[in-house]
Each structure stands twice: as structure tokens, then as C-alpha cells.
Amino acid sequence: MIGWIDHLPIVPVILPLVTGTGMLLIDERRRGLKATLNLAAIIALTGVGLALLGLADVSPTQGTAQVEVYRLGDWPAPFGIVLVVDRLAALMVVLTSVLAFTSIVFSLARWHRAGAHFHSLFQFLLMGLNGAFLTGDLFSLFVFFEVLLAASYGLMLHGSGTTRVQTGLHYIAINLAASLLFLIGVSLLYAVTGTLNMADLATRIPLVPASDQTLLEAGAAILGVAFLVKAGMWPLSFWLPSAYSVAAPPVAAIFSIMSKVGVYVVLRLSLLLFSEGSASVAPFGQQWLLFGGMATIAFGAIGVLAAQNTARLAGFAVLISSGTVLASIGTGHLNVTASALFYLVSSTFATSAFFLLIELIERGRGPGADMLAVTLEAFGEEDEEELEAVGIATPATLAVLGLSFIGCALVLAGLPPLSGFIAKFALLTALLNAPGNVAAIPPTSWVLLTLLLASGLATLIAMIRAGMRVFWAPLERAVPQVRLVELAPVTALLIACAGLTVQAEPLLQYTQKTVQAVHNPHDYIRSVLSTPKKQSTPTVSGS
Amino acid sequence: MEIILALGIGVLAGSGVWLLLRPRTFQVIIGLTLLSYAVNLFIFAMGRLRTGTPAILAADRSSDPAHYADPLPQALILTAIVISFATTALFLVVLLAARGLTGTDHVDGAERES
Numbered sequence: 001m002i003g004w005i006d007h008l009p010i011v012p013v014i015l016p017l018v019t020g021t022g023m024l025l026i027d028e029r030r031r032g033l034k035a036t037l038n039l040a041a042i043i044a045l046t047g048v049g050l051a052l053l054g055l056a057d058v059s060p061t062q063g064t065a066q067v068e069v070y071r072l073g074d075w076p077a078p079f080g081i082v083l084v085v086d087r088l089a090a091l092m093v094v095l096t097s098v099l100a101f102t103s104i105v106f107s108l109a110r111w112h113r114a115g116a117h118f119h120s121l122f123q124f125l126l127m128g129l130n131g132a133f134l135t136g137d138l139f140s141l142f143v144f145f146e147v148l149l150a151a152s153y154g155l156m157l158h159g160s161g162t163t164r165v166q167t168g169l170h171y172i173a174i175n176l177a178a179s180l181l182f183l184i185g186v187s188l189l190y191a192v193t194g195t196l197n198m199a200d201l202a203t204r205i206p207l208v209p210a211s212d213q214t215l216l217e218a219g220a221a222i223l224g225v226a227f228l229v230k231a232g233m234w235p236l237s238f239w240l241p242s243a244y245s246v247a248a249p250p251v252a253a254i255f256s257i258m259s260k261v262g263v264y265v266v267l268r269l270s271l272l273l274f275s276e277g278s279a280s281v282a283p284f285g286q287q288w289l290l291f292g293g294m295a296t297i298a299f300g301a302i303g304v305l306a307a308q309n310t311a312r313l314a315g316f317a318v319l320i321s322s323g324t325v326l327a328s329i330g331t332g333h334l335n336v337t338a339s340a341l342f343y344l345v346s347s348t349f350a351t352s353a354f355f356l357l358i359e360l361i362e363r364g365r366g367p368g369a370d371m372l373a374v375t376l377e378a379f380g381e382e383d384e385e386e387l388e389a390v391g392i393a394t395p396a397t398l399a400v401l402g403l404s405f406i407g408c409a410l411v412l413a414g415l416p417p418l419s420g421f422i423a424k425f426a427l428l429t430a431l432l433n434a435p436g437n438v439a440a441i442p443p444t445s446w447v448l449l450t451l452l453l454a455s456g457l458a459t460l461i462a463m464i465r466a467g468m469r470v471f472w473a474p475l476e477r478a479v480p481q482v483r484l485v486e487l488a489p490v491t492a493l494l495i496a497c498a499g500l501t502v503q504a505e506p507l508l509q510y511t512q513k514t515v516q517a518v519h520n521p522h523d524y525i526r527s528v529l530s531t532p533k534k535q536s537t538p539t540v541s542g543s
Numbered sequence: 544m545e546i547i548l549a550l551g552i553g554v555l556a557g558s559g560v561w562l563l564l565r566p567r568t569f570q571v572i573i574g575l576t577l578l579s580y581a582v583n584l585f586i587f588a589m590g591r592l593r594t595g596t597p598a599i600l601a602a603d604r605s606s607d608p609a610h611y612a613d614p615l616p617q618a619l620i621l622t623a624i625v626i627s628f629a630t631t632a633l634f635l636v637v638l639l640a641a642r643g644l645t646g647t648d649h650v651d652g653a654e655r656e657s
Contacts, residue, residue: 139619146626153633162644166652169568169641172634173650176575177563179630180582183623187582187616191589196615 008055009070009083011048012093012130015041020123028116035112038104038119045126046097053090057510067517067527069136077136077528078200084136084528087514088341092133092257092264095345098496099257099352100126102489106356107250109486114159114248121158125151125254132261136528138186138196141265145182145230149175152258159248171243174229182226188219199528202272202521220273224266224285231262232322234295241303241315249359252311253352256318260348263325267337270329272521286332290444293327296320297451301458310358310466314351317412320455321347327448328427334515335433339426341511346419346500350411353493357404360482360490361470397482400491402471407494409463414456419500424452426508548588555581566655568638568648572631579627583620590616 019041023034055068068085071077104112104122112118128148135141153175156168190196192212193204208216225236232240240259244252270285300323303316321344328340407418414424431445500507517523555577562574590613598614600606638648645652 139622143622143626146630150630150633153630153637157637157640160640162652165637165641165644169634169637169650172630172637173563173571173575176627176630176634177578179626180575180578183582183619184585187586187589187619190616190619191591 005055006070008048008051009068009085009134010072012045012052012134013083013127015045015048016123016127016130020120020127023120023123024117031112031119034119035104035108038122039101041123042097042101042104042126045130046094046101049090049094049097052085053087053094056085056087056090057513067524069527078195078197081140082136082197082199082528083134084199084524085134086517086524087510088264088268088518089133091341091345091510091514092260093130095260095348096126096129096133096257099254099348102352102356102493103250103253106253106486106489107248109483111159111248111250115157117154118158121151121154122254124148125155127151129257129261133264136198138189138198138201142179142182142186145261146179148258148261149179152255155251155254156243156247158251163246164248167242167246170239174239178226178229181222181229185219185221185223185226188215188222192216192219197528198269198272199521199525202525203529205273221285223269224288227262227265227269228292228326229262230259231266231326232259232296232319233292233326234299234319234323237296237299237319237322240319241307241312244315244318244355245309245311249356252314252355256348256351256355259318259322260325260344263322263329263344266326267329267518271518272524286330288330289326290330290448293323293325293330294444294448294451296323296326297455299323301451301455304455304462305458307462310362310470311355313462313466314354314358317347317354317459318351320412320459321351324427324452324455327451331431331445331448333430334519335430335512336427337519338508338512338515339423339430341514342500342504342508343420343423343427345507346411346423346497349493349497349500350408350420353404353490353497354408354412356486356490356493357401357408360486361401361405363481397487398471400487401482402467404487404490404494405463405467405471407497409460409467411494411497413460413463414452415460417501418494419497419504422501422504424456426504427452544592544594548584548592552581552584552588555584566649566651568641568650571650572634572638575634576627576631579623579631583623583627586616586620586623 019037023037026034026037052068069077070083070085072081072083074080100122104119107118125148128144128146128151131144132141132148135144153168153172156171157164186196189201192208192215193201195201195204205216229236244255247255266289270289274285297320300316300318300320303319304313307313307316324347325340325344328336328343331337410416410418411420414420428449431449432441559574559576559578559581562570562577565571565574593612596610596612597604598612598617600611604610641652642648647654649655
């Protein structure tokens with residue numbers, strides 16, 4: 001028998017599945033119980049994620065077990081499905097759990113009562129996300145994508161209302177079409193190489209005859225388009241700001257990791273599949289990523305400036321963040337990508353906090369409040385009155401909200417002293433210190449550098465404008481009724497950003513090692529394809 | 544056989560894309576369904592076209608893999624069919640909800656003024 005610790009990689013997939021399914025059996029009115037279960041599962045997931053992080057982050061001196069491979073059903077790799085835990089996957093799992101925790105805590109105040117099966121859908125979303133991060137098989141990646149998308153359709157419609165249903169319709173149509181592209185890409189890759197295991201694909205792609213090369217690249221490109229729709233690369237991103245801005249705030253907060261799934265898969269696959277054997281040739285499609293990412297940053301910056309309301313502003317901030325990471329992957333430099341990973345963590349926290357914050361500051365002044373009142377009425381709220389009375393109604397609330405807003409603005413725009421500044425600074429330094437001689441900084445790097453700074457400026461201007469509109473312009477504004485449980489997640493996320501600032505050095509080292517491993521996937525491929533070391537000892541006769 | 548299959552996939556995909564771009568939600572859903580048929584056939588074709596070769600090992604046939612069709616794409620299609628079936632059902636519900644809330648079956652929730 002293999003030990004319990006070896007089963008750890010499957011837990012982030014199984015636990016949400018069991019919890020989510022179990023919660024379906026519980027009566028919809030017992031929300032307290034469901035919320036407790038959900039929170040307990042997320043805390044357990046965070047623990048598992050941190051344990052996986054510990055497993056993956058072994059220094060090379062202590063052995064080469066940096067890639068933990070879990071063989072489902074104990075089938076050897078190219079035939080069975082594997083789950084692979086390396087630094088990148090573990091980091092994303094932890095990031096997801098943290099965001100999930102804050103979103104659920106926020107939703108406890110009122111949003112989880114705005115519709116049916118919120119907690120179950122949330123757990124299924126987590127299952128899909130974790131599965132997509134951990135899987136080492138292209139087709140199970142598709143299945144996990146569908147799981148997370150199906151759950152996200154339900155969550156997107158959470159709270160109902162005309163705008164949500166209308167935007168949900170567009171969101172579903174776009175994602176269904178993207179899933180079909182995904183399938184076409186997967187089947188083309190299978191037709192050319194005859195395998196779906198990612199590591200096996202990486203070893204077989206260099207052996208593809210020249211006559212099939214075009215077919216292979218077409219397949220990879222179609223697959224890439226499917227992920228870039230998810231990541232929101234311009235011009236595939238027009239759905240994103242509308243969808244994110246009308247989703248319920250806790251949902252939007254967890255959605256900010258969903259666009260990062262696309263980025264994650266692009267990072268993983270483009271470097272895994274097209275690096276083996278062809279070190280001299282730049283990975284396939286890198287130029288597209290670079291230019292597409294830069295176009296996304298520009299589009300996001302323009303969108304941020306043009307945004308009519310704060311929620312849309314946040315949606316475009318997600319686009320800027322996606323675009324920055326995509327363009328950094330496109331540069332193909334190790335250090336740039338490492339800094340971009342740090343940027344990804346910090347900006348995901350910030351956008352998530354911002355989505356939550358927007359609902360608090362807009363409360364009691366916009367049509368959003370009316371919509372919420374309507375949905376709560378529609379779903380028959382019994383204990384609403386009692387809860388309202390508990391609310392803190394002091395001007396101190398406004399002060400905390402204002403400070404949180406400033407914090408979000410600082411991280412998103414990349415100003416000191418919060419982590420956004422460190423992330424952008426690391427990115428710019430890495431861009432300027434590209435390997436090779438100093439004089440030969442390619443013009444694209446200069447363009448990217450300018451775009452990064454300009455997008456920061458645009459975000460800052462837009463945030464200042466929004467802040468003035470919200471906090472200063474109304475003469476007699478009512479202090480929003482905000483409960484501590486709603487304020488805590490926002491501040492917690494911002495404190496996490498502050499923590500990232502203080503602990504930037506270890507995290508940057510971690511992302512550095514992560515990216516090194518992702519850029520040189522030999523360890524990954526060897527670990528996946530090597531025969532299992534821990535054979536189940538009782539069955540030695542494997543005939 | 545290849546040309547018939549290719550034409551079939553092409554016609555299905557072409558009509559699917561055309562319908563997907565139409566302004567009525569019902570056309571969109573039919574378009575998505577046609578597209579998913581096209582994609583399923585396409586996956587099937589990616590396992591190479593062979594006639595008279597089963598995908599499951601049989602006792603009275605030789606054990607040479609050349610005598611069998613590739614079972615993997617067939618398994619993939621099965622998964623893809625189930626998933627697209629489920630998501631289409633979900634989309635149908637959203638479509639009906641949108642129709643009820645906005646009173647129109649236009650994808651943007653409002654008729655174009657013209």
C-alpha cells in the first residue's frame with residue numbers, strides 16, 4: 001500500500017466533489033450548515049494546498065522529488081491519467097483556496113442567500129479549478145475545464161436579474177464555442193502524435209515528421225485560442241468585462257482566478273510541448289502571445305479610462321493583469337516570466353478585493369442595491385431584518401472603505417508601498433536586464449515597458465476618478481451598512497498584498513524556481529514517464 | 544468515404560457557425576448543437592477512417608492492433624457528447640429565462656430599432 005501522503009494530490013479534486021455533492025442533499029434553508037461545511041472544506045483545501053506546496057518546493061540538494069506524480073488507478077503514465085504537482089500547480093491551488101475562502105466569507109453576509117445551491121456550485125467550481133491546475137492529461141484538462149465552466153455558468157446567474165441572465169447567455173455561448181475549439185485542438189494533436197498525456201506529447205512532438213508539422217501547429221494554435229478566450233486576450237476578450245461586472249461580487253471575486261486558468265494553461269503547455277529538443281527555436285506562438293498580450297494591456301488601459309461604472313473598471317483591470325502576464329510569457333525570458341508570476345498573485349488578490357469592495361461602496365447608492373433588494377425579496381428572506389440591525393453604521397466604516405479603496409488602487413496601478421509596485425518593478429528590471437548584452441534590448445521590450453507604465457497610469461487616473469466620484473462627490477451620502485464579515489475579507493486580501501510586499505524576496509525566489517522548472521521541463525517529463533518507484537509491494541507478480 | 548465525411552463535417556460546421564452568428568437565441572442554440580456534431584465527427588475522423596474494424600478486442604480476431612479501430616477517439620466522443628448535451632440543456636434554461644425576463648428572443652435582450 002502506498003502511504004496516505006501519496007494520495008494528497010487527488011484531495012484537491014475529491015474533497016470539493018464530495019463536499020459539493022453532499023451539500024446537494026441538505027435542505028436549501030439550512031444555509032448555516034452549508035456555509036460551515038463549505039468553509040471547512042476550503043480551510044482543508046488550503047491546508048492540502050500548502051502541504052502540496054511543501055512537497056513540491058524541495059530544494060534540489062534534498063533530492064529531485066520536485067514533481068509529485070499521482071497515477072490514477074496506478075496505470076503507467078502514457079496509458080493512465082496522471083495528476084502532476086509541481087511548484088506552479090501547487091502555487092495556483094493555494095491561490096485558489098485563499099480567494100475561495102475570502103469570497104465565501106464575504107458571501108456569508110447576504111449573497112449566499114440570493115439563489116439556490118450557491119455553496120455546492122462553488123465547491124464544483126473549486127474542483128474544476130484544482131483539477132485543471134493539477135492534471136497532466138490533455139483530455140482530462142478538457143473535462144475539468146467543462147466542470148469549472150458548468151459551475152461558473154450557475155454562479156454567473158447567481159442572484160438572477162435581467163442583466164445577469166442576459167450577460168450569462170453571452171458568457172455561456174462564448175464558452176461553449178471555445179470548448180468546441182478546445183476539442184478540435186485536442187483531437188488534432190492526438191491525430192498527429194497519438195497521445196494525450198502532456199509529458200508524452202512533449203517527447204513525441206520533436207519526432208513529428210515535417211509533413212505533419214502544419215497540422216500539429218494548427219492544432220496547437222486552435223487549442224491556444226480556446227485558452228486565450230478564457231484568459232481574455234484581445235480580441236477574444238470583449239465578453240469579459242461585462243460578464244465579470246454583472247456577476248455577484250463574491251462570484252466575481254473568485255472569477256478573477258478563472259481568467260488566470262487560461263494564462264496558467266498557456267504557460268504550462270506552450271513551454272512544455274514546444275521546448276523539448278528544439279532549444280534554439282523559440283516556442284511556437286510566442287510572438288503571438290507577446291503582441292496579443294500587449295494589445296490586451298492597451299485595450300484594458302483604454303477600457304479602464306472609459307469605464308462608466310466601477311464594476312466595469314474592475315473588469316478591465318482583470319484584462320490588464322491577464323495581458324501583462326501573457327505578454328511576459330511571450331517575451332520568453334525566464335526572469336520576466338518569474339516576475340510576471342509574482343505579479344499574477346498580487347494582481348489576482350487586488351482585483352478580487354476590488355470586486356468585493358465595489359459592492360460595499362456602491363451599496364445604498366446605485367441600482368445594484370435595488371437589484372439586490374429585489375432578488376432577496378424573490379427568494380423569500382426571513383431573517384433579513386434582524387441581520388440588518390447588527391450592521392456597523394459609523395463613519396469609521398467609510399474610513400476603512402476609503403483606505404481599502406486606496407490600497408486596491410495602489411496595488412492595481414503598481415505604486416509603492418504595496419506589492420503591485422514590487423511586481424511591476426521586478427517586471428521592468430527583468431525586461432531591462434534581459435540575457436545578452438545590455439545594448440541589445442529588443443524594441444518590443446521597450447514597447448512592453450511603455451505599455452506597462454502607461455497602463456499603470458491609466459489605472460491610477462481611473463481609480464482616482466472613481467474614488468472621487470464615490471467618496472467625495474456626494475454631499476449627503478448615507479454611510480453604507482457594512483458588516484464586519486464583509487469588510488474582513490477585503491482587508492484580509494489587502495493585508496495579504498502587504499504581506500507579499502514584506503515577503504517579496506522568498507516568493508520571488510519561489511517563482512524563479514517555478515519558472516526555471518517550467519522552462520526546462522525535463523524533470524517534469526522524466527518524473528511523469530518514469531516507471532513508478534513506489535510499486536504496491538504485495539502484488540510483485542505483475543504478469 | 545473521406546470526401547463524404549469531410550463534406551459532412553464542413554456543412555455541419557458551416558451551418559453551425561452561420562447560425563451561431565444569428566440574432567435569435569434559438570438559432571444560436573441550434574448552431575451550437577450543429578457545431579458540436581461537426582466536432583464529434585471530426586474527433587472520430589482523427590482516429591483514422593477504417594471500415595469493418597471493431598474497437599473492442601474479440602477472441603476470434605487476431606491480436607494485431609492493425610485489425611482494430613482506435614478506441615480512444617470513440618471514448619473521447621462519448622465524453623464530449625455527454626458534456627455538450629448537459630451544457631446545451633443548461634443553455635436552453637438560460638435562453639428561456641432570458642426570454643421570460645426580457646420578453647424577446649433577441650440575443651441582446653432588445654430588438655434593434657430599424
